[in-house]
Amino acid sequence: MGRILLVVRLALRDLRQRRTEAALLMIAILAATTTLTLGLVLREAASDPYESTRAATNGPDVVAHVARPTDLALLEELATASGVTAHSGPYPVIAGRLQAAGRTSDVQVEGRDATIAAVDQPEVTQGSWVSGGQVVLEAAFADALDVNVGDPVTLGGKSFTVAGVAVTAAMPPHPAASCIVTTGCVNGAIPQGRNLPARLLHNPGLVWLTQAEVRSLALTQGPMSYVTNLKLADPGDTQAFVAANSGALIMQTWQDILAEATDLAKDSQILLLIGAWLLGLLAIASLSVLVGGRMADQTRRVGLLKAVGGTPGLVAAVLLAEYLLVALIAAAAGLVIGALTAPLLTESSAGLVGSAGTPSLTWSTIGLVTAVALGVAVVATAVPAVRGARSSTVSALANAARPPRRTGWLIAVSTRLPVPLLLTLRLTARQPRRVVLGVVSIGVTVSGIYVLLALNTFLGDQPGTGAYSEAQVIVLRHVLGVWMGVLLALAAVNAIVITWATVLDNRHSSALTRALGATPGEMSTALAVAQVLPAFAGAVLGLPGGFALFAAINAITGGDGDRAVLPSLWQLLTLVVGTVFAVAVLTTVPACIGGRRPVTETLQAEPA
Amino acid sequence: MSETADPPVLHARALRKEYGKGEGLVRAVDGVDLDIRAGETVAIMGPSGCGKSTLLHLLGGLDRPSGGEVLLNGRRIDNLSEKALARMRRTDVSYVFQSFHLMEELTAVENVELSALLAGCSPRTARRRAEELLDQLGLAGRSKFLPSALSGGQRQRVAVARALSNEPLVVLADEPTGNLDSAATLDVLQLFDELHEYGQTLVIVTHDARIAATADRMFSMRDGVLIDETRLTGGTNGKLGALVGLED
Numbered sequence: 001m002g003r004i005l006l007v008v009r010l011a012l013r014d015l016r017q018r019r020t021e022a023a024l025l026m027i028a029i030l031a032a033t034t035t036l037t038l039g040l041v042l043r044e045a046a047s048d049p050y051e052s053t054r055a056a057t058n059g060p061d062v063v064a065h066v067a068r069p070t071d072l073a074l075l076e077e078l079a080t081a082s083g084v085t086a087h088s089g090p091y092p093v094i095a096g097r098l099q100a101a102g103r104t105s106d107v108q109v110e111g112r113d114a115t116i117a118a119v120d121q122p123e124v125t126q127g128s129w130v131s132g133g134q135v136v137l138e139a140a141f142a143d144a145l146d147v148n149v150g151d152p153v154t155l156g157g158k159s160f161t162v163a164g165v166a167v168t169a170a171m172p173p174h175p176a177a178s179c180i181v182t183t184g185c186v187n188g189a190i191p192q193g194r195n196l197p198a199r200l201l202h203n204p205g206l207v208w209l210t211q212a213e214v215r216s217l218a219l220t221q222g223p224m225s226y227v228t229n230l231k232l233a234d235p236g237d238t239q240a241f242v243a244a245n246s247g248a249l250i251m252q253t254w255q256d257i258l259a260e261a262t263d264l265a266k267d268s269q270i271l272l273l274i275g276a277w278l279l280g281l282l283a284i285a286s287l288s289v290l291v292g293g294r295m296a297d298q299t300r301r302v303g304l305l306k307a308v309g310g311t312p313g314l315v316a317a318v319l320l321a322e323y324l325l326v327a328l329i330a331a332a333a334g335l336v337i338g339a340l341t342a343p344l345l346t347e348s349s350a351g352l353v354g355s356a357g358t359p360s361l362t363w364s365t366i367g368l369v370t371a372v373a374l375g376v377a378v379v380a381t382a383v384p385a386v387r388g389a390r391s392s393t394v395s396a397l398a399n400a401a402r403p404p405r406r407t408g409w410l411i412a413v414s415t416r417l418p419v420p421l422l423l424t425l426r427l428t429a430r431q432p433r434r435v436v437l438g439v440v441s442i443g444v445t446v447s448g449i450y451v452l453l454a455l456n457t458f459l460g461d462q463p464g465t466g467a468y469s470e471a472q473v474i475v476l477r478h479v480l481g482v483w484m485g486v487l488l489a490l491a492a493v494n495a496i497v498i499t500w501a502t503v504l505d506n507r508h509s510s511a512l513t514r515a516l517g518a519t520p521g522e523m524s525t526a527l528a529v530a531q532v533l534p535a536f537a538g539a540v541l542g543l544p545g546g547f548a549l550f551a552a553i554n555a556i557t558g559g560d561g562d563r564a565v566l567p568s569l570w571q572l573l574t575l576v577v578g579t580v581f582a583v584a585v586l587t588t589v590p591a592c593i594g595g596r597r598p599v600t601e602t603l604q605a606e607p608a
Numbered sequence: 609m610s611e612t613a614d615p616p617v618l619h620a621r622a623l624r625k626e627y628g629k630g631e632g633l634v635r636a637v638d639g640v641d642l643d644i645r646a647g648e649t650v651a652i653m654g655p656s657g658c659g660k661s662t663l664l665h666l667l668g669g670l671d672r673p674s675g676g677e678v679l680l681n682g683r684r685i686d687n688l689s690e691k692a693l694a695r696m697r698r699t700d701v702s703y704v705f706q707s708f709h710l711m712e713e714l715t716a717v718e719n720v721e722l723s724a725l726l727a728g729c730s731p732r733t734a735r736r737r738a739e740e741l742l743d744q745l746g747l748a749g750r751s752k753f754l755p756s757a758l759s760g761g762q763r764q765r766v767a768v769a770r771a772l773s774n775e776p777l778v779v780l781a782d783e784p785t786g787n788l789d790s791a792a793t794l795d796v797l798q799l800f801d802e803l804h805e806y807g808q809t810l811v812i813v814t815h816d817a818r819i820a821a822t823a824d825r826m827f828s829m830r831d832g833v834l835i836d837e838t839r840l841t842g843g844t845n846g847k848l849g850a851l852v853g854l855e856d
Contacts, residue, residue, distance in 0.1 A: 405713060
């Protein structure tokens with residue numbers, strides 16, 4: 001117990017002494033945990049509202065429909081089939097056109113009873129249920145048309161008043177509604193220049209009238225189809241039921257409806273999870289640099305701990321503890337921020353009960369996010385911590401710095417270059433691992449931006465040609481915005497942290513070089529260029545990385561990669577040049593500070 | 609406290625360096641006047657903390673004075689920009705430090721050629737000059753060694769070679785034997801003697817009277833002020849080791 005207290009106390013004191021570094025560590029892990037939380041919470045959010053809607057409406061396990069009145073007997077026979085415990089219908093359905101507030105839209109009109117159905121009784125969220133002369137609109141459809149309770153609408157040439165707005169679990173919300181009319185439907189945008197068959201419904205909404213009014217409209221609007229909603233004894237085994245009873249019947253299981261109803265949230269979730277892993281990589285790069293630099297500063301502290309009897313295990317525990325502490329706090333903060341932000345990314349599902357604001361944390365999400373945060377901290381910290389713990393007590397007490405690396409060929413090459421580049425190469429040669437981290441950090445960022453560019457172009461085409469509506473595109477753009485914002489923020493933190501770590505590690509050699517005649521400008525340029533060169537390499541490598549990542553996203557989401565418009569050559573060139581420029585700007589201030597540090601103070605304070 | 613026969617190569621007038629404010633004000637260098645002629649070896653002696661290292665930094669433009677002026681070869685340098693001072697250090701002034709300050713990842717010859725490369729010499733010229741210097745200083749066989757593989761005396765020789773690589777007007781040495789044992793100290797003293805004979809202007813800061821005794825002139829410094837000047841002859845007789853009691 002005493003040891004644990006000692007470890008925690010030492011960790012807390014050290015964190016308090018180095019608040020800026022602790023804050024940077026926190027930001028790095030927080031970015032990753034927030035995005036991961038968003039992704040995981042959206043996974044829950046994707047299915048929760050549908051489950052709630054299913055419960056509230058006594059949603060069906062299987063929805064079956066027939067296209068001809070002659071097949072009505074098949075539906076009646078199905079209602080008594082083995083495994084069916086309850087049913088509602090068959091209900092008549094016709095195709096129609098609804099006019100409201102100057103807008104016209106195709107609809108599927110389902111005839112329902114005023115009484116409550118045993119299966120699939122749509123949950124009225126505003127107003128009341130159907131009655132004569134009144135229509136009820138599916139909630140997402142009403143939302144899209146901006147129609148409210150009491151508004152007048154025209155359907156099949158007849159006027160109705162909107163009695164209410166309701167949600168159902170028997171069909172995915174607009175605009176992903178399943179097609180249960182004889183004439184057929186098409187969802188999504190129609191490519192320009194393509195004409196649909198005249199009677200085919202385009203992005204039809206779902207409305208309910210009384211059965212009598214549907215039959216009356218059918219006289220002028222065309223053929224009726226029929227739909228029946230079934231409850232099964234074993235809702236998990238719908239596939240077997242469908243296989244045993246298929247034929248002229250068209251059946252859809254609740255699992256199919258769930259998949260379509262939550263398609264958007266799933267896409268958002270996939271994007272966020274991939275973003276979270278990218279940010280996790282960036283966080284590891286960040287942490288490695290911060291921890292590496294910090295461990296070098298802690299040599300003397302390690303020596304003192306060992307001199308007073310600290311075992312290598314205790315020393316390693318002390319060094320690890322503070323990073324684990326930061327990771328735990330970052331995980332908690334990430335979970336809270338992620339859970340609070342998630343509703344902003346799920347508001348598209350107005351067609352489901354409580355779809356906005358319902359995302360909540362589960363124990364599995366909390367566990368996974370915490371584990372990832374701790375994992376990131378351990379991966380970045382373990383090696384320097386163990387190395388510090390194993391170091392000789394005497395040399396640690398003497399604060400003997402590890403000699404920098406010698407890369408002979410780079411030193412030889414550098415002699416032929418102008419002074420700033422000569423200094424740049426030598427700075428680079430001293431810290432090859434940090435250069436690799438810099439390349440990885442920028443590479444991951446550029447890969448992410450590449451994917452964002454491709455997805456943004458893809459989404460830009462959607463309202464005209466694709467499967468997403470304008471509202472859905474807005475939601476997905478929010479997701480991409482979150483991803484982009486966090487990615488760029490973390491990349492910027494990384495660039496500054498790496499530069500500053502380079503400045504600190506090279507303060508002695510920089511001071512000495514200036515004492516030998518290098519100007520502050522040459523030193524600052526060298527420090528900045530030492531970051532810009534890896535940034536250029538990372539940016540170039542990030543392009544194929546981005547292509548691979550985009551292909552992976554396509555494979556995971558089942559997207560049509562061949563139709564995707566990849567970033568153009570000029571966009572890629574702009575991306576590389578922009579990245580290099582951004583890194584140059586970000587590193588200018590720390591590089592200038594580093595290049596102008598007082599020479600005599602540094603040379604007097606630090607041994608060679 | 610100055611010699612006026614020839615124009616001084618290094619000239620300081622009313623030189624001051626202060627740190628802090630109010631009650632915490634420290635006058636590290638307090639109104640120093642100093643002239644150093646070409647080819648002269650001058651020692652500045654005093655206890656630790658008397659300001660002699662600070663004075664050396666001011667004379668070479670490594671630090672900026674709070675007041676007064678410094679002229680190098682007739683050109684005022686205390687008001688130069690950092691960039692101009694850096695360029696001046698490439699060619700006119702060089703330093704030898706107590707703790708050598710060699711780049712640990714560079715070999716001896718790479719350390720020596722660094723100043724020349726910074727000054728814009730071609731790599732070939734810089735390397736040839738560095739190898740010549742190491743040869744002259746008895747380190748030809750050690751030119752490819754890293755500093756960590758050299759003794760203290762050898763490291764200081766490398767530092768001296770680096771200081772000489774651009775043939776500076778003045779070499780400023782800050783406690784050059786402070787980290788060396790007796791044998792290595794003798795090595796460095798003999799080296800300075802050779803430089804003196806060659807006509808190199810040297811300013812050596814030390815708190816070791818034996819080292820100071822090898823100079824043409826010796827200044828004593830206390831609390832930032834030069835309090836005494838002594839003209840010596842030992843520095844020109846070529847018997848430094850015997851003079852300072854390091855050899856028979």
